[in-house]
Amino acid sequence: MLEYKKFKANCMNCSIAELCLPVALSDSELSQLDKIIKKRRIIHKGEELFYQDGKFMALYAIRSGSFKTYILNQDSQEQITSFHLPGELLGFDAISKEKHLVTAKALETSSVCEVPFTELLTLAAQLPKLQTQLFRLMSREMDNEMKLQINASAEQRLAVFLQNISSRYKQRGLSSSKFILTMTRQDIANYLGLATETVSRLFKAMQGKGVIQVERREISILDFDKLQIATCQHKAM
Amino acid sequence: MLEYKKFKANCMNCSIAELCLPVALSDSELSQLDKIIKKRRIIHKGEELFYQDGKFMALYAIRSGSFKTYILNQDSQEQITSFHLPGELLGFDAISKEKHLVTAKALETSSVCEVPFTELLTLAAQLPKLQTQLFRLMSREMDNEMKLQINASAEQRLAVFLQNISSRYKQRGLSSSKFILTMTRQDIANYLGLATETVSRLFKAMQGKGVIQVERREISILDFDKLQIATCQHKAM
DNA sequence: GTAAAACATTGATATGGATCAAGCATTCGT
DNA sequence: ACGAATGCTTGATCCATATCAATGTTTTAC
Numbered sequence: 394m395l396e397y398k399k400f401k402a403n404c405m406n407c408s409i410a411e412l413c414l415p416v417a418l419s420d421s422e423l424s425q426l427d428k429i430i431k432k433r434r435i436i437h438k439g440e441e442l443f444y445q446d447g448k449f450m451a452l453y454a455i456r457s458g459s460f461k462t463y464i465l466n467q468d469s470q471e472q473i474t475s476f477h478l479p480g481e482l483l484g485f486d487a488i489s490k491e492k493h494l495v496t497a498k499a500l501e502t503s504s505v506c507e508v509p510f511t512e513l514l515t516l517a518a519q520l521p522k523l524q525t526q527l528f529r530l531m532s533r534e535m536d537n538e539m540k541l542q543i544n545a546s547a548e549q550r551l552a553v554f555l556q557n558i559s560s561r562y563k564q565r566g567l568s569s570s571k572f573i574l575t576m577t578r579q580d581i582a583n584y585l586g587l588a589t590e591t592v593s594r595l596f597k598a599m600q601g602k603g604v605i606q607v608e609r610r611e612i613s614i615l616d617f618d619k620l621q622i623a624t625c626q627h628k629a630m
Numbered sequence: 631m632l633e634y635k636k637f638k639a640n641c642m643n644c645s646i647a648e649l650c651l652p653v654a655l656s657d658s659e660l661s662q663l664d665k666i667i668k669k670r671r672i673i674h675k676g677e678e679l680f681y682q683d684g685k686f687m688a689l690y691a692i693r694s695g696s697f698k699t700y701i702l703n704q705d706s707q708e709q710i711t712s713f714h715l716p717g718e719l720l721g722f723d724a725i726s727k728e729k730h731l732v733t734a735k736a737l738e739t740s741s742v743c744e745v746p747f748t749e750l751l752t753l754a755a756q757l758p759k760l761q762t763q764l765f766r767l768m769s770r771e772m773d774n775e776m777k778l779q780i781n782a783s784a785e786q787r788l789a790v791f792l793q794n795i796s797s798r799y800k801q802r803g804l805s806s807s808k809f810i811l812t813m814t815r816q817d818i819a820n821y822l823g824l825a826t827e828t829v830s831r832l833f834k835a836m837q838g839k840g841v842i843q844v845e846r847r848e849i850s851i852l853d854f855d856k857l858q859i860a861t862c863q864h865k866a867m
Numbered sequence: 868g869t870a871a872a873a874c875a876t877t878g879a880t881a882t883g884g885a886t887c888a889a890g891c892a893t894t895c896g897t
Numbered sequence: 898a899c900g901a902a903t904g905c906t907t908g909a910t911c912c913a914t915a916t917c918a919a920t921g922t923t924t925t926a927c
Contacts, residue, residue: 466779466862467861467862468862472779472781485768485769485772486769486772486773487769488765488766488768488769489766489767489769489770489772489773490773494773514758514761514762514765515758517755517761518754518755518756518758518761519755521751521752521755524751524754524755524761525751527765528725528751528764528768529725529726530726531722531725531765531768531769531772532722532723532724532725532726532768533726533727534772535722535723535726535768535771535772535775536723536726536727536731538772538775542703542709542823543780543821543822543823544709544820544823544824545823546883546884547883547884577903577904577905578904578905578906579904579905583781584780585780586779586780586781587781587884587885588884588885588886589904589905589906590884590885590886590905590906590907591883591884591885592905593905593906593907594884594906594907597906597907609892609893609905624704625703625704625705783913783914784913784914814873814874814875815874815875815876816873816874816875824914824915825914825915825916826874826875826876827875827876827877827914827915827916828913828914828915829875830875830876830877831876831877831914834876834877846874846875846922846923
């Protein structure tokens, strides 16, 4: 038991600490952060981490796995607002109104660290580097969203989506050219404002052009230049 | 000259201070904030407050006027990412990469307060209420963006847009039922991913249904319930 | 005050992607 | 290991909205 406790996850030995908070915090600073972080939580596929309208208490650092966040609109249709990958921090949307505006559902069995927000702010006031980093992460969250050009064609949107996922994996030191999409075609279509059929056809078309290789949910980007061109060109070419 | 200086704008007498930072800061706290705030700047219609890729130095509080922010995509087409109204804070997008991701252009002659970011963070670490408020404002910024349902019909998008503008004016104590749109039809269309012609036709159609009254750029919302229904209903009714 | 430019409206036509329909492939639950 | 449910693909058709075209209206600049 003691042995187990000794090795339980904390910020100092957490393998993603430098990823979710990649700021040069000293060991003593990290251990302060560790003190306020609640223990790890496992969320199984399809389970919810927090609910729309639920009280906002904490941010969540994704240690492994992935989530989609969505709002339910008036006809209780799900509208996906974003996907969240390992090493990212989740829950910023709820700060303003102190309640969640979205529901976060696990796309696969996932592990998160719960970071009580009030305590985090108190600590941030004492550790300038932590404060700066929090603002930076939140800003990056905003930037990620911005890329989705609403007036883009279906192919442009899908190309931007693939670039975005790819670069986020790259940021985490994972392969940017070959990865598994953890969400369904329907999720992708919903997020991009397309029909599933369109997503399916576009994957096939992009494969036909030698831009990507699609094997079910496994995507290989064969030609980053062509992908880049696909994000901005207006018509087929 | 002395008289002029005595009355120059500062945070304690600024009429929108409680709006842009509506937190109960004491007089002494406000005067600390005032010390770091650079003097007012006037930006004329069509002029730029900051440029895409420009170095990030400061946030800007809009005292009066309004702005659009946009990215230039690869074919140097403007893509509007948001509109910013009086009392709102501008520039959060640039924190992450320490450079602006968008250009901010004045839609009308506007007045802003420049808030150097580094100094603001230092002060926020000392004033917990200011820190909390900053996170809250940034989160609200994120929430504002989120509303735009990408898979919504043209009419739904326009209805959501009008609701959004209306509620933001309301937050500032201005009329939520009658206001002037400071942006062109082209800007609205660009932002919503529609053609200007479609925006024009929809305004007319919504007026025909008694939802709104349109007089060039002056909008009166005649029936908030009908507007609400328009944001979610799928087809004409 | 006038000409030019920018902005807005209205109508006719074309099309990208939705929707409908059907069947196949994979994953899940027991 | 099996059947059922879910996810994915492909084809045919249709419609919401873009695009093209023309004209009217307001604002800007000299």
